[in-house]
Amino acid sequence: MHKILIPVDGSVHSIKALRIASDLAAKYQGRLLICHVLLRGKDASDLMALDVSGQFDAPLHKVLNKAVSANLGPAPDKILHKIGQIILDHAAEKARGHGINFETLPILSGKPADAIVKVQKELEAATIVMGARGVSPSDSSTFGSVSQDVFSRASCTCISVK
Template sequence: MQKILLPVDGSIHSMKALKIASDLTAKYQGRLYILHSLLRGKDASGLMALDISSQFEKPLQQVLNKAMSANMGPAPDKVLYKIGQIILDHFGEKARAQGVAFEVLPIVSGKPADEILKMQEEIEAGTIVMGARGVTPSDSSTFGSISQEVFSRAQCTCISVK
C-alpha cells in the first residue's frame, strides 16, 4: 500500500477521502498521488455547488454567476481546467499540512473512471481511496457512478469514503 491514488473532484466525500488517504500514507510511509479529471458536462450552478467553491477567486465566481443567470449550459474546458487547478491546489495544500509525501498529477480530461484506472496502472498504485459519491448525480444509494465503475474494474485495493 505504498502508493495511494486519490481521485478528487471537490466534493465533501473527496475531502473526507483525503484524510483517510493521508492517514494510510503516513502509517505505511507511502506516497499519495492526487488526481483530478475534468468535470465535463457540469454547468455553472453545478460548479458553484461544489464544496470547494468558496476557494474560487472573485472573478471566477462572477463569471459562473453570470453563466448561471444566462443558463449557458455546460462550462467550457477553459473554466473546467481553472477549477480543476483550484481543486488540485487545495488538496495539495491539505496534504502538505498533514505532512505526507504526495504528488499532484496533471489534470486528465477523458472519462473519469477510465482515467483513474489508467493512472492507477501507470503509477502502480496499490490502493485507490476515493469518495463513495462525488459531484455527479447517481441513482445508486451507496456509490456514485464513477466510484462504482472504478471499484468494479480495479485490480487493486479500493477504499470508499462516505
C-alpha cells in the same frame, strides 16, 4: 513505497477521502498520488456547489454566476481547467498539512472512471481511496456511478469514503 491514488473532484466526499488517504499514507509511509479528472459536462451551478467553491476568486465567481443566470449549459474547458487546478491546489495544501509524501498529477481528461483506472495501472498504485459519491448525483444508494465503475475495474485495493 506504497502508492495511494486519490481522485479529487471538489466534492465533500472526495475531501473526506483525502483525509483518510492522508492518514493511511502517514501511518504506512505511503505516497499520495493526487489526481483530478476534468469535470466535463458540469454546468456553472454544479461548479458553484463544490465544497471548494470558497476558494474561487472574484472573477471566477462572477463568470459562474453570470453563466447560472443565463443558463448557459456546460462550462467551457478553460473554466474547468482553472477549477481543476484550484481543486488540486486545495488537495495539495491539505496533504502538505498532514506532512506526508505526495505528488499532484497533471489534470486528466476523458471519462472519469477510465482516466482513474488508467492512471492507477500506469503508476502502479496499490490502493485507490475515493469518495463514494462525487459531483454527479447517482441512483445508487451506496456508490456513485464513477466510484462503482472504478471499483469494479481497478486491479488494486479500493476504499470508498462516504
